[in-house]
Amino acid sequence: MNSKVIFSGDTSINVVFENVVSEKISNQVLSIAKLVERQHINGLVDIIPAYREVTFVFDSLVIDIASFKHFLEKQL
Incomplete structure (x- = not known):
């Protein structure tokens, strides 16, 4: 998976x-968005998925x- 933070x-911050x-890219975008959302990180205001980020x-x-x-780099 080629990605960068x-x-x-x-x-x-963008992934x-x-x-x-x-x-495949769409699934990766949604996967990292959902993974972070499930963490319920205090101070995270919004998660905005797009077609490649x-x-x-x-x-x-x-x-x-x-x-x-x-944290994001570890998840990738």
């Missing part, structure tokens, strides 16, 4: 997959962004 602003529209919006006063990025 990148910062997309002060209060959001980005290959630039291909496919059922997932944006996680968070409260930067609640979530340690470095730890959250590391």
Whole structure:
């Protein structure tokens, strides 16, 4: 699975997959979104899946962004 975790602003981070529209990529997007949602992470404000990426919006006063990025990388 080719993916990377990148910062997309002060209060959001993206998990980005290959630039291909496919059922496999779609399933990966939905899988990571659901996995994180099931964690009920305090300070996670929104999860926004798209065709090849997932944006996680968070409260930067609640979530340690470095730890959250590391958590996402481990899940991939």
